[in-house]
Amino acid sequence: MYITDYELFEVPPRWLFLKLTTSDGRVGWGEPVVEGRAKTVAAAVEELLDNYLLGEDPTRIEDHWQTMYRGGFYRGGPVLMSAIAGIDQTLWDLKGKQFGAPVHELLGGRARDRVRVYQWIGGDRPADVGEAAREKVDAGFSALKMNATAELESIDSPAAVDAAAERIAAVREAVGDEVDVGVDFHGRVAKPMARRLAAALEPYDPMFIEEPVLPENNDALPAIRASTTIPIATGERMYSRWDFKEVLEADAVDLIQPDVSHAGGITELKKIASMAEAYDVSVAPHCPLGPIALASCIQVDACTPNALIQEQSLDIHYNETSDVLDYLADPSVFEYRDGFVEVPDGDGLGIEIDEEHVREQAEEDVDWHNPVWRHDDGSVAEW
Known part of the structure; x- marks a missing residue:
């Protein structure tokens, strides 16, 4: 062959x-x-x-x-x-x-029967998060994730910090203490603001704060982690076990988020997860992507003892024209129940791609690029 x-x-x-x-x-x-x-x-x-x-x-x-x-x-x-x-x-x-x-059977067999998932709320510039959180919890999700802020100056106003705290407070009020809420800083936050934001959010017990600083500033993570009890997560813009080695050795993170479509695939994701296990660090693979990436993540999650939770992109704010399930011959493989998804037991990745639909959609003009944000003075802001 x-x-x-x-x-x-x-x-x-x-x-x-x-x-x-x-x-x-x-x-x-x-x-x-x-x-x-x-x-x-x-x-x-x-x-x-x-x-x-x-x-x-x-x-x-x-x-x-x-x-x-x-x-x-x-x-x-x-x-x-x-x-x-x-x-x-x-x-x-x-x-x-x-x-x-x-x-997952070829990688050693199951370490679990189902994988917990979280649901995005709030969009790029988070708004109406309380109502959205209640809707998603009513739909069966037990974990949510939201952006913390829109663009921030490197040192921003008390009002910007207060607004971020008010948003997560609204989510907590809407869903209570039994729902986990991850808060994504999205690399938009400079070092001094990361510490201030973490302090303001701490009373609301986020599940984690994600990418509190850009990966090129990962040397700041140990100090940020030492300043808060909120678990620190990062990794979507890190591409190999050698990138993750530095933050693991520095005791800088509690949760890593390698992306199976960016960090070398299933082979490398499994190795990164095993490295993290030796440092008592959990794994939550990054996946705001399509059904093939999600299936790949779940296959690794299934046989990874330190896999905590899985991101998935159903109804995420990027998916305005097509969504994860649209490309599957059998969408029920990703049916979420009680905040979990069952591990697919089909051969390979466990999904069947609707190739006819893929070919139809490939005829569409696809030209997605993230927006370029600017501060009030015209300088480029982190998106």
Whole structure:
């Protein structure tokens, strides 16, 4: 058996799907994408497949990963690691189908029967979060996540801090103490404001604060963590175990959030999670993406003892034109009950992609890019 062909599909709202075909007719699916840079990642996928993987045996996943990563003099970063990630997902999907087993069985078997999920509320510039929180809890979710703020100055006003505290207070009032609420700083917050915001939010017991500073300022995380009892989470813009090694060794985080479509795929996500387990750090894979990425995450969550909770993008504010379930032949595989999703037991990633719908949607004009925000003085703000 060898890899014979591939196709890439850019589909709404902002996703890139990869279909890999083998000589015996098997098909594997992956999701290699950087949101807003789909065409750039597609070029990297084509380069890896055309120059190396076409004609190769797809079962040698570890060797392929090492070759794609180490075979080039320049390595790492979001584009290359996302290209590797999507290809890696297809290889695991193919291998599961070859052996007639879900991916988690090939990775050691289940450590749990179902995976807890959280639901987004509030949008980019969070508003009406109390009402939204109540609706999602009434729909069965026991954990939520919201952005803390819109754009912030590097040192902002007391009013900006108070507004953030008032939003999470409204959520707490709406849903009570039995619902977990993660608060995403989204890298919008500079070091001095991170400490002030954490102090203001602490009375409302967030489940975690996410990306309190940009990854390039991860050296500030130990001091931020020491200043609050709120668990610190980060990792969506970190792309390999070598990136995570630094924050783990520095005792800087309580929860890491590698993205299976950015951090080297299933192979690398499992290694990162195992590293974190040795440091008593939990894992909540980042996944505001499509159904293939979500299925890949759940396969890893299923066999990872320190997996805490799973992000998923159903009804997220980015998904205005298409949503996760639209691309599945059987959407019930991601049916959320009591805040959990069952671990799929189908072969490979455990999902069946509706290829006809994918091809129809790939005819649409997809050109998603994140907005560029500016402060009142015209300078660029973090989005």
